[in-house]
Amino acid sequence: MSDPGHDTPHVPGPSLWPIGFAIGVACLLLGLVLSWIIAAIGAVLAVVFGLLWARDVTREVRGEVPEIEPETRAVADEAAAPAETAPPAALPTYTRSRFLEASTLGIGAAIGAVVTLPVLGFMVLPSFTNLEEQDADLGPLENFPKGKYMIASYLAVAEAGEVSRRTVFVRYNGLVENPANQGRQEPSFTILYSRCVHLGCPVQPNGPIDEAAKKDVNGVELRPVLAQSFGCPCHGGLYDAEGNRRAGPPVRSMDRAEYSIKNGRLILGQIYAVGNVSGTGANAMIARYPWSTPGTHVDGLEAWLYPIVPSQVTG
Numbered sequence: 001m002s003d004p005g006h007d008t009p010h011v012p013g014p015s016l017w018p019i020g021f022a023i024g025v026a027c028l029l030l031g032l033v034l035s036w037i038i039a040a041i042g043a044v045l046a047v048v049f050g051l052l053w054a055r056d057v058t059r060e061v062r063g064e065v066p067e068i069e070p071e072t073r074a075v076a077d078e079a080a081a082p083a084e085t086a087p088p089a090a091l092p093t094y095t096r097s098r099f100l101e102a103s104t105l106g107i108g109a110a111i112g113a114v115v116t117l118p119v120l121g122f123m124v125l126p127s128f129t130n131l132e133e134q135d136a137d138l139g140p141l142e143n144f145p146k147g148k149y150m151i152a153s154y155l156a157v158a159e160a161g162e163v164s165r166r167t168v169f170v171r172y173n174g175l176v177e178n179p180a181n182q183g184r185q186e187p188s189f190t191i192l193y194s195r196c197v198h199l200g201c202p203v204q205p206n207g208p209i210d211e212a213a214k215k216d217v218n219g220v221e222l223r224p225v226l227a228q229s230f231g232c233p234c235h236g237g238l239y240d241a242e243g244n245r246r247a248g249p250p251v252r253s254m255d256r257a258e259y260s261i262k263n264g265r266l267i268l269g270q271i272y273a274v275g276n277v278s279g280t281g282a283n284a285m286i287a288r289y290p291w292s293t294p295g296t297h298v299d300g301l302e303a304w305l306y307p308i309v310p311s312q313v314t315g
Contacts, residue, residue, distance in 0.1 A: 020049030136268040139217035144172040153221040167194040173281040188282035192243045193255040193271050200294040201234035242277045251297050275299040
């Protein structure tokens with residue numbers, strides 16, 4: 001009697017590769033929001049499990065290429081034996097179910113790419129566009145008295161008009177030796193960007209503003225202010241004279257601006273983020289980071305929990 005257990009051929013169980021592929025795609029999309037490291041891991045998982053999935057789907061049609069024996073001719077003076085007709089080699093074929101599965105996957109992938117890639121491009125690419133602003137000329141150094149803050153309002157992009165108006169708090173710290181320039185003395189400035197690093201609301205100086213001394217220098221408005229601290233009226237953020245957070249919801253110090261001196265004039269550069277400031281004035285030690293959106297940590301473990309951001313201020 002035959003063993004009934006061998007009547008039904010063994011059917012391979014369901015593959016786990018599609019699940020791994022889906023996890024890899026999910027990690028890739030999540031990484032575009034959280035971190036490049038997660039995106040890279042997701043891409044690797046998607047590629048590896050995708051290849052394993054494709055290999056598993058085509059397993060039945062893959063095999064060794066049949067060897068072709070060289071042709072031999074019978075010698076004329078020898079009686080040729082009747083040749084035996086060899087059966088033709090079986091060609092690999094797809095079953096109907098495999099064909100339908102591959103077709104469905106291919107059409108679904110094409111439709112998904114057509115729908116997803118344009119949307120993903122519109123969502124992600126603007127964050128990596130070069131958003132550098134024009135350097136702003138704030139005028140001669142004589143306009144900035146030593147040890148006092150000046151409120152400087154200017155247009156970051158002149159062609160855009162008032163929508164690009166920026167405000168910074170500028171304090172001249174006096175001359176300081178620059179070791180990188182053979183110890184020569186150079187002017188030192190503290191330049192704080194007026195947007196709160198909580199939600200981007202405008203920060204106000206905590207002190208009287210001398211409106212009578214207001215001046216306009218080539219489109220740049222300058223107003224003296226006696227500020228010992230800065231506050232955000234929207235949500236109660238408080239910063240000291242160096243821009244360090246002292247109270248409220250902000251997660252880091254106030255952003256600062258690069259600067260340079262050209263022909264005796266103060267030239268404002270790009271905005272950058274600050275983790276913390278130790279010391280004051282020209283002796284301040286600044287923990288500097290690339291610019292980041294308000295409400296985003298730039299140092300510590302918390303910095304890994306926030307999205308990828310543009311390279312420069314956008315508003």
